[in-house]
Amino acid sequence: MYTFNELPEAVTAIANKLDVIERLLKLKNSKETEDFISNRLLTLDQACSLLKLQKSTLYSKVSRGEIPGVYKQAGRLYFKKEELLKWLEAGEKKTTTKILEEADQHLAGLKKGGVN
Missing domain, CATH: 1.20.5 (Single alpha-helices involved in coiled-coils or other helix-helix interfaces)
Incomplete structure (x- = not known):
């Protein structure tokens, strides 16, 4: 005490x-x-290694919205490892961007007032 x-x-x-x-x-x-x-998060180099892609190919796929789980911070790209692994396992699963493009193409092909 x-x-x-x-x-x-x-x-x-x-x-x-x-x-x-x-x-x-x-x-x-x-x-x-x-x-x-x-x-959980991979750098660009780690994602390239995991996906077995060149940096330029990965950049292209990211810009086209083909790769899921991409995060941009301070001018750098990070990839959610879990999402990349799921994407690899599922094959080239359609991304939201691809689905929207296909929907736009389908809608553009429709006649006014009805369906083809």
Whole structure:
């Protein structure tokens, strides 16, 4: 037990220990976050390796909306690993862009007032 005169030292000791605990928690959380991101998001080079594509081919497919799970941040492309793996497993599954293009082409071919 502390006396009244020892309280300032005790509070300082507790504050120092709390600082150490906070730093350890931040370090642990940042490591877990890095692990989580590295297991979930791929860089352009990692995505090229996974998909076995050249960078230029991957860029083209991204610009045409053929690749799912693409994120742009600070001028860089990141790819959601899980979505790329599903896309690979399913073959070249149609993306939203492709489906919309096909729908537009179909609608353009319809006659006014009815169906062909």
